[in-house]
Amino acid sequence: MDRTMTTPVNVVDVAFELDMSLGESPVWSAEDQVLYWVDINRGHVYAWSPDSRQAPRRHDFEHTIGCVALTGEGLLVATAPGLTHLALPSGERRELGTPNPEWGRDQGNRFNDGRCDPAGRFWVGTLNPESGGASLYRLEDERLVATKLELRISNGLAFSPDGRWLYHTDSPSRQVMRHAFDAATGEIGVGEVWVDLAAHDLPGVPDGAAVDRDGHYWSALYGGGQVARFDPEGRLVAQYPVPCPNPTMVAFGGADLRTLYITTATQDMDEEALRRHPLAGSLLALEVATPGLAEPRLTRR
Numbered sequence: 406m407d408r409t410m411t412t413p414v415n416v417v418d419v420a421f422e423l424d425m426s427l428g429e430s431p432v433w434s435a436e437d438q439v440l441y442w443v444d445i446n447r448g449h450v451y452a453w454s455p456d457s458r459q460a461p462r463r464h465d466f467e468h469t470i471g472c473v474a475l476t477g478e479g480l481l482v483a484t485a486p487g488l489t490h491l492a493l494p495s496g497e498r499r500e501l502g503t504p505n506p507e508w509g510r511d512q513g514n515r516f517n518d519g520r521c522d523p524a525g526r527f528w529v530g531t532l533n534p535e536s537g538g539a540s541l542y543r544l545e546d547e548r549l550v551a552t553k554l555e556l557r558i559s560n561g562l563a564f565s566p567d568g569r570w571l572y573h574t575d576s577p578s579r580q581v582m583r584h585a586f587d588a589a590t591g592e593i594g595v596g597e598v599w600v601d602l603a604a605h606d607l608p609g610v611p612d613g614a615a616v617d618r619d620g621h622y623w624s625a626l627y628g629g630g631q632v633a634r635f636d637p638e639g640r641l642v643a644q645y646p647v648p649c650p651n652p653t654m655v656a657f658g659g660a661d662l663r664t665l666y667i668t669t670a671t672q673d674m675d676e677e678a679l680r681r682h683p684l685a686g687s688l689l690a691l692e693v694a695t696p697g698l699a700e701p702r703l704t705r706r
């Protein structure tokens with residue numbers, strides 16, 4: 406563990422109490438001041454304006470949803486069989502004719518973590534813990550183009566503030582990889598191990614993540630009950646305990662991008678664990694000192 410590690414001053418608190426099975430993909434729209442996120446297993450898309458003091462609005466889909474991305478008119482929704490556009494606030498849906506290339510190959514296969522890169526291209530990974538055989542894709546000319554990465558659970562996708570690095574994890578490896586990234590072409594270089602949870606004696610697996618303006622990578626440790634923060638050199642600089650075992654992903658939001666929203670899951674918890682962690686399945690929040698990066702929206706397909 407690094408000696409430079411700081412003790413967090415703020416604590417993670419509840420933002421909105423929910424009973425989600427697998428909350429994921431929080432995305433803050435600075436334009437609307439709205440946080441969007443999904444419950445993957447239940448096919449729910451949530452939209453919540455923290456200032457409204459009202460409950461989140463929910464849009465229900467018939468398949469699992471891996472993630473969402475901002476489009477300007479609504480959201481790109483990665484449903485298990487393919488990409489759909491959800492217009493907001495109308496709720497109108499339009500299939501984009503971009504099927505999940507792995508859909509149908511195996512029951513366990515579906516889209517998982519994804520987001521837009523700084524050039525406005527959509528990236529999305531898949532998940533197949535049984536057979537492996539998942540990958541990371543980018544949307545190019547209305548097609549999902551596979552990277553050469555061979556994965557089991559594609560996760561933790563994020564970009565450095567200068568756009569030079571793509572961060573990514575295959576969760577079961579417990580390592581976060583760093584790839585040189587060319588924003589002009591969308592090409593990535595060969596990956597190098599950037600963070601190894603074992604080397605830091607950290608519990609759980611790296612799940613979803615977000616990067617702040619100083620280039621620090623905030624990673625939700627699923628099964629580890631905390632969010633860990635790594636500096637641009639991949640050194641562990643802070644740990645933030647979360648009041649449940651399975652935080653899944655983080656996103657910076659709020660007027661100044663200094664609220665770190667954290668989605669959580671109940672899916673792997675038994676009744677006793679659920680009793681001990683009543684906030685599991687809720688949306689949580691942590692006030693932080695360094696603002697996050699604004700989430701890019703989809704500008705090219």
Ligand SMILES: O=C1O[C@H](CS(=O)(=O)O)[C@@H](O)[C@H](O)[C@H]1O
Nearest residue numbers: 445517558560576610611612627
């Ligand atoms: O992204 C996901 O994460 C969790 C845990 S893990 O980090 O991949 O191990 C996984 O269970 C979930 O189904 C998946 O969507």
